[in-house]
Amino acid sequence: MDILALLPQAGLNGLVIGAMYALMAIGFSLVFGTMRIVNFAHGEFYMIGSFVAFFTYAQWEVPFALTILIAIAVVGVAGAAIEWVVVRPLRTDELSSMIATLGVSVVLQNGALMFFGASPRPMPDVVSGLVHLGPAIFSASRIFVIVAATVVIGAFWLFMQKSRTGRAMRAVAQDQEAALLQGVDVERIFPFAFAIGVVLAAVAGVLMAPVFSVSPFVGATPMLKAFIVVILGGLGSIPGAVLGGLLIGMIESFGATFLGGVTADMLQLGVVIAILLVRPAGLMGRKEA
Amino acid sequence: MTGGLTIDRIDVSYGPRSALRGVSLEVAEREIVALIGSNGAGKTTTLRAIMGLTPPDRGTIRFEGTDITRLAPPAVVKLGITLSPEGRRVFPQMSVEENLQLGAYLKTDTVEIAHTMKRVYAYFPRLLERRGQMAGSLSGGEQQMLAIGRALMAKPRLLLLDEPSLGLAPIRVQEIGQIIREINAEEGISIVLVEQNANMALRLCQRAYVIESGAIALSGTGAELAASEHVRRAYLGG
Numbered sequence A: 001m002d003i004l005a006l007l008p009q010a011g012l013n014g015l016v017i018g019a020m021y022a023l024m025a026i027g028f029s030l031v032f033g034t035m036r037i038v039n040f041a042h043g044e045f046y047m048i049g050s051f052v053a054f055f056t057y058a059q060w061e062v063p064f065a066l067t068i069l070i071a072i073a074v075v076g077v078a079g080a081a082i083e084w085v086v087v088r089p090l091r092t093d094e095l096s097s098m099i100a101t102l103g104v105s106v107v108l109q110n111g112a113l114m115f116f117g118a119s120p121r122p123m124p125d126v127v128s129g130l131v132h133l134g135p136a137i138f139s140a141s142r143i144f145v146i147v148a149a150t151v152v153i154g155a156f157w158l159f160m161q162k163s164r165t166g167r168a169m170r171a172v173a174q175d176q177e178a179a180l181l182q183g184v185d186v187e188r189i190f191p192f193a194f195a196i197g198v199v200l201a202a203v204a205g206v207l208m209a210p211v212f213s214v215s216p217f218v219g220a221t222p223m224l225k226a227f228i229v230v231i232l233g234g235l236g237s238i239p240g241a242v243l244g245g246l247l248i249g250m251i252e253s254f255g256a257t258f259l260g261g262v263t264a265d266m267l268q269l270g271v272v273i274a275i276l277l278v279r280p281a282g283l284m285g286r287k288e289a
Numbered sequence B: 001m002t003g004g005l006t007i008d009r010i011d012v013s014y015g016p017r018s019a020l021r022g023v024s025l026e027v028a029e030r031e032i033v034a035l036i037g038s039n040g041a042g043k044t045t046t047l048r049a050i051m052g053l054t055p056p057d058r059g060t061i062r063f064e065g066t067d068i069t070r071l072a073p074p075a076v077v078k079l080g081i082t083l084s085p086e087g088r089r090v091f092p093q094m095s096v097e098e099n100l101q102l103g104a105y106l107k108t109d110t111v112e113i114a115h116t117m118k119r120v121y122a123y124f125p126r127l128l129e130r131r132g133q134m135a136g137s138l139s140g141g142e143q144q145m146l147a148i149g150r151a152l153m154a155k156p157r158l159l160l161l162d163e164p165s166l167g168l169a170p171i172r173v174q175e176i177g178q179i180i181r182e183i184n185a186e187e188g189i190s191i192v193l194v195e196q197n198a199n200m201a202l203r204l205c206q207r208a209y210v211i212e213s214g215a216i217a218l219s220g221t222g223a224e225l226a227a228s229e230h231v232r233r234a235y236l237g238g
């Protein structure tokens, strides 16, 4: 196959992975921005999303839209509960709360291992068929992932910009005490922010379940990449997370297609380091006060 | 006194460090009360105690007959007290208008919010000109206007202003002073004005308290204090 035919496929795959990284990074960034907590369990919520997709869609054959709603409900409630029970009592101490999320990660991963076993489970695509765009032919299932991720990110953006609660979350992220002085009940915002953050990870897990397979360990790589994307894009910046996610996704995809996976990973880190040397606060980041 | 604010012998500390000792203070309805004192005297701490940010170890704070000593800030705001904090503390990455909307966070009547916002813009036309601009990009004087405007959005009956003249050019200090007087007269809002700039504060207020090392050292009408030997030497540079 000639190189020209590979380009569109590499671009499409870059968009798919990039959209997933962006979803992961936005959720991670929301939790860190509002609560100043590094959520080491973020990847596990991606994993739970994947399992919800596997069981509801592949096993019980519920419609995919309903699968997404179930994942949002399950992970949203679990996230709020974990914030309430595990994170809240330790929140005054940054280190303890980080260790707490690490503990949550270990428990969730081993719980999944115990109940579902280690072997990866493949999942069928949500839509089938091919899409012809000019001379290039794309798999409809990949395009579906990109469209769905875009819709979710767009909805989240609107929520943060336009809704009263979204505005309150941004206020808490910018100046917690000043937010309190406007009447924002910060203690009520935290579980909500945590839940929305991990729900975004779960949605990423649902959408990617047919692309990668489903296992207790699938959350690790997205978590690591989200971390890199957040630092690259700028802490707390939604546009930065989208931009950073797409950039990392593209490098990964084109690198893997033309240079091989290991070189792609090195190239990725090289680009990240180069960008941070020029812009220490990240692509769209502002200096921390 | 049923209306207004009554602080009765409060002690406040930051951990082991005592900041206020037996501070008592009254604000009648529609009154402007100045609280003056040098840096570190305990002015900000007094306002923080009222808002519920740093609750007292001892003593009580009552507002319009309700004990608010142990209430959290949102509950205090709901009862009708707001603070324009020291250092302005506007939300830098939000527009002027979003900052104002946050001030009305506990209000649900959108017609009322729009009406209040109109009044705030009437007091501070500069904010109207800059309504879409990020608050972080405003000048110090504009941020001060925004902090006061934001505190007005909750339609308080008691407004606490922590050093509104800090870092402003003399002409801006005059302007802000004039607006504070108007807000008090037209909205019927009681005001506690915390200032190191004793000159401006004593001219604006009806009554004033002098705080020194965490305790009230003197109190009286603005004119009395302005005439006092001690105040003139320590706070008016004469």
Ligand SMILES: Nc1ncnc2c1ncn2[C@@H]1O[C@H](COP(=O)(O)OP(=O)(O)O)[C@@H](O)[C@H]1O
Pocket: B014, B017, B018, B019, B037, B038, B039, B040, B041, B042, B043, B044, B045, B046
């Ligand atoms: N967050 C804090 N932690 C510890 N001590 C504080 C804190 N804030 C203020 N103080 C101390 O409390 C005292 C009163 O401070 P403050 O109320 O800020 O004074 P003012 O507003 O009159 O300048 C000072 O001695 C100050 O050092």
Ligand SMILES: [Mg+2]
Pocket: B040, B043, B044, B045, B086
């Ligand atoms: Mg002060």
